[in-house]
Amino acid sequence: MDAAANFEELTVGIENTQTASTGPAKAKSGRILFDRDSRDTVGEPFVEDARMTCRDVNVYYGDKQAIKDVSLDIGRNEVIAMIGPSGCGKSTFLRCLNRMNDTIDTCRVTGQITLDGIDVYGKDIDVVPLRAQVGMVFQKPNPFPKSIYDNVAYGPRIHGLAQNRAELDDIVETSLRKAGLWEEVKDRMDQPGTGLSGGQQQRLCIARTIAVSPEVILMDEPCSALDPIATAIIEDLIDELKQQYSIAIVTHSMQQASRVSQRTAYFHLGDLIEVGDTAQIFTTPRHQLTQDYITGRFG
Amino acid sequence: MNNATANGLPPGRRAIDIVNAGLSKRYRRERRFRLYGISAILASLLFLSFLFGSIISKGYTAFQQTFIRLDIFFDPAILSQESLTTANYPGVVKQSLRQMFPEVTTRQDKRMLYGMVSNDAAFQVRKLVLDSPEMIGQTLPIWVAADDDIDMLMKGHFDLDVPESERRINDVQLAWVDRLQQENRVEKRFNRTFFTAGDSREPEQAGILGAVMGSFYTLLVTLLLSFPIGIASAVYLEEFAPKNRWTDLIEVNINNLAAVPSIVFGLLGLAVFLNFFGLPRSAPLVGGLVLTLMTLPTIIIASRASLQSVPPSIREAALGIGASKMQMVTHHVLPLALPGILTGTIIGMARALGESAPLLMIGMVAFIVDIPGGLTDSATVLPVQIFLWADSPERAFVERTSAATIVLLAFLIVMNATAVILRKKFERRW
Numbered sequence: 001m002d003a004a005a006n007f008e009e010l011t012v013g014i015e016n017t018q019t020a021s022t023g024p025a026k027a028k029s030g031r032i033l034f035d036r037d038s039r040d041t042v043g044e045p046f047v048e049d050a051r052m053t054c055r056d057v058n059v060y061y062g063d064k065q066a067i068k069d070v071s072l073d074i075g076r077n078e079v080i081a082m083i084g085p086s087g088c089g090k091s092t093f094l095r096c097l098n099r100m101n102d103t104i105d106t107c108r109v110t111g112q113i114t115l116d117g118i119d120v121y122g123k124d125i126d127v128v129p130l131r132a133q134v135g136m137v138f139q140k141p142n143p144f145p146k147s148i149y150d151n152v153a154y155g156p157r158i159h160g161l162a163q164n165r166a167e168l169d170d171i172v173e174t175s176l177r178k179a180g181l182w183e184e185v186k187d188r189m190d191q192p193g194t195g196l197s198g199g200q201q202q203r204l205c206i207a208r209t210i211a212v213s214p215e216v217i218l219m220d221e222p223c224s225a226l227d228p229i230a231t232a233i234i235e236d237l238i239d240e241l242k243q244q245y246s247i248a249i250v251t252h253s254m255q256q257a258s259r260v261s262q263r264t265a266y267f268h269l270g271d272l273i274e275v276g277d278t279a280q281i282f283t284t285p286r287h288q289l290t291q292d293y294i295t296g297r298f299g
Numbered sequence: 300m301n302n303a304t305a306n307g308l309p310p311g312r313r314a315i316d317i318v319n320a321g322l323s324k325r326y327r328r329e330r331r332f333r334l335y336g337i338s339a340i341l342a343s344l345l346f347l348s349f350l351f352g353s354i355i356s357k358g359y360t361a362f363q364q365t366f367i368r369l370d371i372f373f374d375p376a377i378l379s380q381e382s383l384t385t386a387n388y389p390g391v392v393k394q395s396l397r398q399m400f401p402e403v404t405t406r407q408d409k410r411m412l413y414g415m416v417s418n419d420a421a422f423q424v425r426k427l428v429l430d431s432p433e434m435i436g437q438t439l440p441i442w443v444a445a446d447d448d449i450d451m452l453m454k455g456h457f458d459l460d461v462p463e464s465e466r467r468i469n470d471v472q473l474a475w476v477d478r479l480q481q482e483n484r485v486e487k488r489f490n491r492t493f494f495t496a497g498d499s500r501e502p503e504q505a506g507i508l509g510a511v512m513g514s515f516y517t518l519l520v521t522l523l524l525s526f527p528i529g530i531a532s533a534v535y536l537e538e539f540a541p542k543n544r545w546t547d548l549i550e551v552n553i554n555n556l557a558a559v560p561s562i563v564f565g566l567l568g569l570a571v572f573l574n575f576f577g578l579p580r581s582a583p584l585v586g587g588l589v590l591t592l593m594t595l596p597t598i599i600i601a602s603r604a605s606l607q608s609v610p611p612s613i614r615e616a617a618l619g620i621g622a623s624k625m626q627m628v629t630h631h632v633l634p635l636a637l638p639g640i641l642t643g644t645i646i647g648m649a650r651a652l653g654e655s656a657p658l659l660m661i662g663m664v665a666f667i668v669d670i671p672g673g674l675t676d677s678a679t680v681l682p683v684q685i686f687l688w689a690d691s692p693e694r695a696f697v698e699r700t701s702a703a704t705i706v707l708l709a710f711l712i713v714m715n716a717t718a719v720i721l722r723k724k725f726e727r728r729w
Contacts, residue, residue, distance in 0.1 A: 100618065105542055132621035142612035144631060154630070155620040205616070212620055 034287045039068070042287045043276035045265070047075040051216055051246040052097060052134075057111035059092050059101065066092045069111075070272040072265055074216065079238060079247045081261035081278065083254060085293065088267040090250045094218050097248065098134035099127050115216070132159055135214035139221040141201035143193030143208070148185050151193040151204055152176060155212035171211055179207035180237050199230025206237065210245070217241065219249040223256065235260050254294055258282050266290045354708070358701025364490035364503060365445040365453040367416055367479060371395045371424060372438045383429060388421040392443070400475065411472055417444040417503045419492075444492065445485070447502040447695035449476060453487060456694055493702065497670045498684065502695030505688070507703050509670045513583055513663070513678030514652060514710075516671060520587020521594055521651050526644055528591070529598030530633075533640070536599070537606040538628050557596035564593045565660030573661060580662035581677040589657045594647040601643020605636040638725035645718040649711050655682035681707045 034042055046053075050073035059067035067089045074080055074097075082090040092101065099120060101107040113120050120130055132155070143151050152172045155161075162168035172189075176182040181203040185196070193204050202222055209217055219238070223231040238247060238260045251257050257264050257278065264281040266274045266289070274281060274290040285291045308314060372395055378386050396412050397403065403412050420443035427441070428434060444450075448467045451457050453476075463469050468476075479485050496506030532553075540546045568589035572578045578585050609632045617627040658664065663679050664687065671678035679687070681703060688700040 098619070100615065103614070103618065128621050128623050130621075131619060136615075136619035138612060138615055138619065140612055142610075142616040144613065144616060145635065154617075154622075158620075158622055158626055158630075208616075208620060 036288045036292075038287065039271045039273070041071065041272045042274040042290075043281075045072045045272065045275040047073045047078075047263075049076055050074060051076050051116065053112075053114045054093075054097075055112045057093070057096060057109065057113060059089070059096060060106075060108045060110075061104070062106040066270055067096070068270045070267075072272060072275060074246050074248055075263075076246055077242055077244070078263060079242050079249060079261040080263045080265060081257035082248065082250045082265045082267060083252070083257050083293070084267035084273075086252075087269075089270040090265075090267045091220050093267065094220055094248060094250050095136075097216070097218055098131050098136055100131075100136060102127060132212045133214050134216045134218060135209035135212065137202070137205050137209055137217065137219045137222045140225055141198055141205055143196070143201050143204050145192060145194050147190045148193045148196070148204060149189040152207050152211045155208060159212055161212065175207040175211035176204075178210055178241070179203045180233065180240075181207055197230070199226050199233060202226060202230070202234060203237065206234070206241075210241070214245065216246045216248065219247065221250050221252060224252060231256070254282065266293060268293070351708075354701050354704050358698055358703075358705045360454045360456075361493060361698040361702035362490050363454075363487045364492065365450040366442040366486050366488050367445045367449070368440050368442050368484040368486070369395045369416070369420070370399065370438055371441045372398070373424075373428060373435045375436050378428060378435050383432065386425075386428075388425040388428075389418065391424055392416065392420045408471065411469070412475070414446055415449055415472065415475065417446050417501060419444050419501070419504050442486070442488070444503050447693060450503055451694050452476060453485065454698075456698070493699070497668045498666060498679070498687070499668060500666075502691075502693050502699060505696070505699060507681065507684060507706055509667060510679050510681045510684035510703070511706070512671050513586075513667075514680040516583035516674055516678065517586040517590060517658075517663075517680055518648060518652055520584055520674065521590040522644075522648060524587065524591040525594045525598055525647065529595050529644070529647075530602055530640060532595075533599045533602030533606060534628060534633065537603050538624070538632065553596050553599055557600060560656075561593050561654055562656040562660065564589050565657030567592065568657060569660045579675050579677075581665050581667070581679070582675045583663075583671060583678050584674040585661050586658050586663050586678075586680065587674075589661060590651040590654060593654065593657060594651050597647035597650065598640075598644050601646070602636070602640045605639025605643065606632060608639065609635045638722045641725075642718040642722045645714050645721070649714040649718075652680075652710060652714070653682055653707065655680070655686055658683055659686075681710070 034040070052074040054070060054072045057067055057070045058065060070089075070093060072080075072093075082094065084090050095101045096109055096113060097120075101109065109121060115130070115133060119125065120134075144154065146154070149172055152175050153168055156168055156171045162171055173182060173186075176185065181200060184200060185204075193201065196204060202225075206217075206222075223234055226234065235256065238249065241247060242262075249257075249260065261278045263275065264278045265272055266281065266285075266287070268289050274285060274287045276286075281290065282294055285294060308317075369392065371391060374391060374394060377390050377394075393409075393413050396416070397409070400412055403409055420441075423443055424441065445453070448457075449472075452468055452473075457466075457468065459466075459473075476485070492504060493506045495508055496504060497509030499505040536546060536549065568585060572585045572588050573580060578588075613631050613635065614627055617631045618624075622630065658680055664683050665677060665679065666687070667677050667679050669676070685700055685703045685707065688696045688703060
């Protein structure tokens with residue numbers, strides 16, 4: 001059964017539950033295995049041949065615990081979507097993967113996160129090469145107030161990836177091509193990146209991220225500030241990029257999650273509630289909370 | 300139950316009626332509020348124009364000076380070739396005056412006659428002779444500066460209704476001035492001396508260049524020290540320092556320092572730089588050090604505010620592609636914060652330029668005739684020069700005080716305008 005067909009079925013399902021107004025637990029009781037109070041992870045959070053592994057990750061902001069015992073793998077060449085209501089910790093979890101949370105003084109992370117078998121929170125790990133390997137695209141497009149060229153070339157420059165100008169030009173062009181922006185900007189590389197449209201800016205940020213040849217790309221709601229057309233372009237781009245990179249994407253749009261991802265993780269108030277194939281999560285969720293969320297009961 | 304009571308309103312009353320009833324009162328209040336603002340601005344403009352008007356009306360005459368044309372006979376008897384540097388040049392000037400007024404014979408009258416021209420005339424003649432000795436033996440018309448009393452008379456600052464015995468110019472001198480005017484020997488010209496000379500006890504020879512150079516060297520030291528130290532402190536405190544009790548304490552103290560009266564910094568400078576380190580008194584070096592202490596808090600506070608206003612998204616973008624913290628700061632945050640930092644620095648510098656109190660404590664209030672040529676030469680600064688001249692009894696110093704104030708204000712306006720232009724030019728939007 002393909003994902004599109006499942007999605008159709010799902011939308012029909014939502015309508016059904018809404019019109020029936022008797023609640024999903026009754027309507028689809030046969031499938032729901034875990035009730036609302038259960039906080040154990042349902043489904044299969046682990047994959048063979050994982051690129052990144054997370055084991056029993058807890059994150060605290062001061063006294064407040066934002067992430068509770070989350071274990072999750074990110075496989076090779078897959079797009080994993082993280083969904084959940086606002087404040088559920090999915091962005092926090094994403095930011096742990098390349099230690100962006102280090103910039104927050106009160107933030108404390110326990111548990112183990114590895115990249116290719118190496119503990120990223122290890123004593124002798126330098127965050128600079130880590131972030132070169134695990135790139136990040138943010139919610140709001142944030143190009144540097146510099147030229148388009150300099151935006152993309154900045155990463156390769158600071159990491160010394162290019163020996164000379166020709167190589168740098170090459171990296172910039174390749175990255176912009178991969179980000180699907182080359183044709184639009186090739187004649188105005190010296191103009192400020194901030195002058196592009198929102199969707200172009202976000203693709204510029206993606207180009208900037210892939211210019212340093214990362215292995216994993218983290219995307220924190222990359223389309224939330226974009227219109228549907230720009231969103232569609234970026235979703236196509238994510239599909240292309242997964243040939244080469246592992247991608248973890250946080251999104252508020254369940255349609256987006258179902259379109260771009262192979263696996264989906266559902267977070268709820270700091271707990272990882274359910275992980276599984278995207279098609280399965282959206283058609284036959286096994287946890288009551290997942291069911292509530294994807295049918296639009298909250299979030 | 301009708302709709303009105305459902306909204307919690309009294310029956311029969313619609314919300315829109317209540318809103319409309321209160322509208323005129325609201326608008327009245329708004330108009331009154333605007334009126335307060337406009338009258339406040341008008342009041343401050345009034346005071347400002349009063350200040351500027353008073354300074355400019357008093358000071359503009361100082362940019363002109365009265366000159367008298369003398370027919371100077373370069374007498375070979377006095378100016379022998381061998382001793383041109385030490386010859387009796389005042390004698391040459393006096394001789395010319397005696398020839399122009401042959402009727403003056405008594406000793407007292409002669410003294411009065413000689414007092415008509417500035418004693419700078421002798422130096423002027425000396426310079427001419429040394430530049431071109433071939434003048435000796437000729438009689439040439441030379442414009443020399445008039446004495447400050449004559450200058451005041453010509454500018455109309457002299458009250459002739461006062462009895463002769465109480466006047467600085469008596470009737471005989473007035474007659475001479477009239478005669479000179481009839482012979483077209485008196486003229487008002489642009490006062491170059493004011494911009495090219497140092498201080499002097501003689502108002503017609505006094506200029507602001509010494510004070511301007513003193514201010515320049517002092518501000519140079521202040522800028523060279525406070526700009527890098529201020530930025531380094533601000534960047535460290537804002538970007539690198541952990542947020543704990545110690546950094547809080549430092550922050551509170553920096554804010555306190557900004558509010559410390561400037562004379563206290565002068566006392567500190569006196570105790571530390573002069574008495575402890577034994578640095579020279581009255582020197583721009585020490586003045587600059589003291590003003591650095593005074594300016595640093597301003598620059599640090601402005602720089603920190605400017606650094607804080609750089610959006611976090613830029614920091615995250617840089618960190619997200621693997622820039623180290625220092626690269627993030629130097630490549631992205633600092634360039635974006637620089638316009639604000641520069642503005643803060645220039646405003647701090649402008650404050651330092653206008654500061655006199657702390658410099659009084661370290662001896663920059665001395666009477667210094669020479670134009671300072673370095674950081675350790677004795678010097679004074681513009682505001683202190685204004686203070687010194689304001690204290691002088693001669694009438695001619697009144698207009699010079701105002702003129703020096705005009706120059707100081709001009710410098711301040713230029714500096715503040717630079718700050719505004721820099722901010723406009725480098726301001727980026729994202």
